[in-house]
Amino acid sequence: MAFFQSAVGTLQTFVIALGAGIGIWSLIKERE
Secondary structure, three states: OHHHHHHHHHHHHHHHHHHHHHHHHHHHHHHO
16 A cells, blocks of 8 residues: 555656646747
């Protein structure tokens, strides 16, 4: 069960990082 919780935490971090990256990338593209 501890492994499952760790995997969920890692997945959430990855999703947050991915969302932030897409947001920053779209902002840069809009400014051009």
